[in-house]
Amino acid sequence: MPEGHIIHRLARELRSTLGTRPVEASSPQGRFASGASLIDGERLLDAEAWGKYLFAEFSGAQTLHIHLGLIGKLRRRPPDLPAGDTIRLRLSGGGVCWDLIGPARCDLISPTDRDEIIAGLGPDPLRRAARPEQMRERIRHSAAPIGALLLDQRVVAGIGNVYRAEILFTCGIDPHRPGRSLSEDELTLIWEETVRLMRIGRRLGRIVTTDPAEIGRPSGRMRDDERLYVYHREHCRRCGSRIETTSLGGRRIEHCPNHQR
DNA sequence: CCATCATGGATAT
DNA sequence: TATCCCTGATGGC
Incomplete structure (x- = not known):
């Protein structure tokens, strides 16, 4: 939960x-x-x-x-x-x-x-005074995979296993890429998507990352299997590609090889 | 009934 | 990287 x-x-x-x-x-x-x-x-x-x-x-x-x-x-x-x-x-x-x-x-x-x-915590995307540049700085200088970095609470605070997989999907980023290989635009996008998606989650009391227009139903009324794009799924919610499952930061992570290269 | 797993993290090795 | 802690839902027998 x-x-x-x-x-x-x-x-x-x-x-x-x-x-x-x-x-x-x-x-x-x-x-x-x-x-x-x-x-x-x-x-x-x-x-x-x-x-x-x-x-x-x-x-x-x-x-x-x-x-x-x-x-x-x-x-x-x-x-x-x-x-x-x-x-x-x-x-x-x-x-x-x-x-x-x-x-x-x-x-x-x-x-x-x-x-x-x-x-000891990185910036919290749900706090008004959060300083996203602290997150960007830590990612920019790290050789660790971005998928592991997003789970590290010293880098950014509050993301868990569901959000990391879903944020990287909506950003179109392969979780295995080293942090330091990300562009400034990608780092900015990751922060903005994290804030956007976690605010929705706070409002609804559950994690919904899919686009209501894409699903054809308001986020508040989605069925459980409509709420996420890749997390614990076999096929991509958007394109149907077979989801790839690997391990990063000691935890299982899924990504869509078609949308996240 | 029992084994397994889960949106986490500290600690040991 | 492995192990442990805490609880409850689930699925297989």
């Missing part, structure tokens, strides 16, 4: 639903019991996303750091649902309940730790 678009959406939803009233915090599973007790009764002052990292600031000088990893979920659920033993953290207040399940990280951290995490 979680690439950067989901984390940004969650930050926004946490702010709007938990507001600044005192929040009830618990760890039904018990693995975050001490942390939850420090948050319990405090107010959520802010929640924000940096790439795939989520930081929630609570009164009492507590910063909650959440990373969902591959399988983690943060879901809004009906209040007073029985708490199973996989719920690491439950936040509730004002009739709203959020359950955190299977996170890679869930800790209380210091402001310094938070700053260090953020400092």
